[in-house]
Amino acid sequence: MMACLLEAPLRVSVLSEVTATSRHYVDRLFDPDPQNVLQGVICGSACCLSDRAVVLGSLAMGTENNIKSLVDCHIIPALLQGLLCSDLIFIEACLRCLRTIFISPVTPVQLLYTDPTVIPHLMSLLSRSQHTQEYITQIFAHCCKTPEHQTVLFNHGAIQNIAPLLISPSYKVRMQALKCFSVLAYENAQVSMTLVNVLVDGEQLSQVFVRMMQRDKPIEMQLTAAKCLTYMCRAGDIRTDDNCIVLKTLPCLVRMCSKERLLEERVEGAETLAYLMETDIELQRIASVTDHLVSMLADYFKYPSSVSAITDIKRLDHDLKHAHELRQAAFKLYASLGSNDEDIRKKITETENMMDRIVSGLSESSIKVRLAAVRCLHSLSRSVQQLRTSFHDHAVWKPLMKLLQNAPDEVLVMASSTLCNLLLEFSPSKEPILESGVIELLCSLTQSDSPALRVNSIWALMNMAFQADQKVKVEIVQALGTEQLFRLLSDPDTNVLMKTLGLLRNLLSTRPHIDQIMSSHGKQIMQAVTLILEGEHSIEVKEQTLCILANIADGNTAKELIMTNDDMLQKIKYYMGHSNVKLQLAATFCISNLIWNEENGSQERQDKLREMGFVDILHKLTQASDPNLCDRAKTAMQQYLA
Numbered sequence: 001m002m003a004c005l006l007e008a009p010l011r012v013s014v015l016s017e018v019t020a021t022s023r024h025y026v027d028r029l030f031d032p033d034p035q036n037v038l039q040g041v042i043c044g045s046a047c048c049l050s051d052r053a054v055v056l057g058s059l060a061m062g063t064e065n066n067i068k069s070l071v072d073c074h075i076i077p078a079l080l081q082g083l084l085c086s087d088l089i090f091i092e093a094c095l096r097c098l099r100t101i102f103i104s105p106v107t108p109v110q111l112l113y114t115d116p117t118v119i120p121h122l123m124s125l126l127s128r129s130q131h132t133q134e135y136i137t138q139i140f141a142h143c144c145k146t147p148e149h150q151t152v153l154f155n156h157g158a159i160q161n162i163a164p165l166l167i168s169p170s171y172k173v174r175m176q177a178l179k180c181f182s183v184l185a186y187e188n189a190q191v192s193m194t195l196v197n198v199l200v201d202g203e204q205l206s207q208v209f210v211r212m213m214q215r216d217k218p219i220e221m222q223l224t225a226a227k228c229l230t231y232m233c234r235a236g237d238i239r240t241d242d243n244c245i246v247l248k249t250l251p252c253l254v255r256m257c258s259k260e261r262l263l264e265e266r267v268e269g270a271e272t273l274a275y276l277m278e279t280d281i282e283l284q285r286i287a288s289v290t291d292h293l294v295s296m297l298a299d300y301f302k303y304p305s306s307v308s309a310i311t312d313i314k315r316l317d318h319d320l321k322h323a324h325e326l327r328q329a330a331f332k333l334y335a336s337l338g339s340n341d342e343d344i345r346k347k348i349t350e351t352e353n354m355m356d357r358i359v360s361g362l363s364e365s366s367i368k369v370r371l372a373a374v375r376c377l378h379s380l381s382r383s384v385q386q387l388r389t390s391f392h393d394h395a396v397w398k399p400l401m402k403l404l405q406n407a408p409d410e411v412l413v414m415a416s417s418t419l420c421n422l423l424l425e426f427s428p429s430k431e432p433i434l435e436s437g438v439i440e441l442l443c444s445l446t447q448s449d450s451p452a453l454r455v456n457s458i459w460a461l462m463n464m465a466f467q468a469d470q471k472v473k474v475e476i477v478q479a480l481g482t483e484q485l486f487r488l489l490s491d492p493d494t495n496v497l498m499k500t501l502g503l504l505r506n507l508l509s510t511r512p513h514i515d516q517i518m519s520s521h522g523k524q525i526m527q528a529v530t531l532i533l534e535g536e537h538s539i540e541v542k543e544q545t546l547c548i549l550a551n552i553a554d555g556n557t558a559k560e561l562i563m564t565n566d567d568m569l570q571k572i573k574y575y576m577g578h579s580n581v582k583l584q585l586a587a588t589f590c591i592s593n594l595i596w597n598e599e600n601g602s603q604e605r606q607d608k609l610r611e612m613g614f615v616d617i618l619h620k621l622t623q624a625s626d627p628n629l630c631d632r633a634k635t636a637m638q639q640y641l642a
Contacts, residue, residue, distance in 0.1 A: 067104040098135070133165055137173070209229050210229070230272050257296055273333055293333075324369050338376075346385070405441075412453055425463070458499040461503050498541060505551060556600075563608065573613070615640060
């Protein structure tokens with residue numbers, strides 16, 4: 001009778017069908033006063049307590065509206081209060097109801113953490129029975145959503161209390177305990193480090209997880225154990241070449257990708273495998289030759305096989321949802337597989353219709369699929385060969401540019417990162433992208449609040465400016481504007497600053513280009529260079545800045561902006577005597593360009609620099625222990641002797 005409850009928001013009249021004898025107490029469950037709700041649960045004779053908790057549990061198994069109504073009438077604190085009772089049957093009934101409420105997507109999980117006494121009390125109840133173990137671990141597994149939640153559970157002894165449950169005689173308890181560990185360990189170094197040292201009945205926890213991945217174990221157990229080991233590996237607490245990863249976890253996850261598995265298992269297996277090997281080239285190579293994984297993933301794009309034939313709207317929505325999830329998982333896994341190895345990338349692009357599928361994925365209705373598709377494209381775009389062949393043949397720059405027009409930051413970051421590779425000098429896509437008005441778009445993205453987006457947009461401009469003709473460089477400078485360029489050179493994010501310096505260095509190459517840009521923007525550029533050389537910046541930042549100065553010194557007319565700036569010359573002198581060889585090299589190269597005797601006015605420049613003591617410094621550097629610095633100083637000294 002209870003299974004049919006309820007399609008509408010909860011009403012007291014429905015409850016009369018469940019039990020007439022406890023009408024007085026049931027009415028109080030839906031009183032607007034939380035205290036009356038509480039009393040509706042805990043008042044009356046002891047024999048009624050568990051019955052009422054069971055009634056509530058049955059109601060919670062109805063629709064999401066049921067759950068919302070129960071939450072709205074403050075049933076959670078009432079049930080938590082019920083856990084203070086000494087009667088085990090009542091405690092189990094309250095926990096069963098709480099479990100049902102908390103695993104619902106409409107229940108705010110934060111309600112579990114509102115009262116700081118709740119978690120430690122739940123930990124203490126774990127020893128009461130197999131039912132309390134099952135329900136509490138299931139609640140924890142569903143309510144651990146953030147690093148803060150992980151910390152709370154960890155600090156209250158979750159690992160020590162839950163670890164023994166992994167060898168419980170009850171499968172349900174073992175499974176929920178395992179799920180607990182998977183959510184606790186996800187991207188959490190503290191938890192993972194602790195798990196490595198945990199012993200369960202004298203056995204290392206990692207070996208317990210390995211046994212749970214055996215083929216004779218239920219699939220959900222294999223998959224969840226593989227997730228636990230994956231997270232411990234990604235945290236750096238299990239080596240990527242450990243047998244439990246190479247011989248057990250990776251093959252287990254590959255098995256989950258086969259078409260014999262359920263759709264949900266295939267999705268979870270692919271996404272976990274993608275995460276496991278995301279940063280490790282050896283795991284990527286092993287996976288690529290395990291069970292024909294690359295071609296196996298092609299099947300992920302063939303579901304559903306006949307959407308047009310489906311007339312049931314709910315079935316259609318269900319199938320489309322699974323289709324999106326499968327494609328997203330496949331793109332993620334292809335992205336991980338191809339992130340480092342050229343042969344694997346070739347194998348992926350040669351998989352049936354792969355490039356067409358990626359291009360289609362960039363315009364999918366699902367934002368998650370679009371993001372996964374562009375990640376896959378970014379991974380493949382690291383290949384010079386693919387940029388010159390399949391990327392060019394399929395004109396992937398067109399949907400990529402469309403994606404950049406209007407997308408969330410997460411997609412924009414990945415799309416702009418991919419665009420950086422397509423704008424490399426040897427990419428055949430560079431010219432058509434330039435003609436599409438990309439400069440204005442990228443310059444506007446440099447004003448983003450997202451540091452990652454600023455870095456990528458400047459990086460793309462930097463690649464575009466490399467060995468570009470004067471027209472392109474002028475267009476970049478004009479579109480960016482000196483004010484924005486100056487802001488970027490003052491950006492607090494070091495990555496943004498470094499890429500901006502790289503852009504400036506590429507713009508200030510080839511003498512006519514150097515002279516033209518410095519004639520119109522020299523004052524602002526020299527001001528920015530001064531601020532960086534005087535500021536608290538890393539060696540890399542200052543080296544790049546001195547290299548820009550060396551480029552300016554190579555200009556025909558631009559070099560006068562340095563020669564007429566005694567303060568700047570003193571700075572160069574200071575860095576020639578710096579303790580860091582890289583800075584000495586860059587500063588010496590700058591002086592070498594200024595005194596090069598084949599250029600007009602070289603004698604006057606040499607004389608001024610001699611008077612300022614640069615020759616003495618150069619002579620000293622010819623005795624430097626670093627061979628490169630020694631050679632550069634000797635080359636500069638020869639200009640005085642010629």
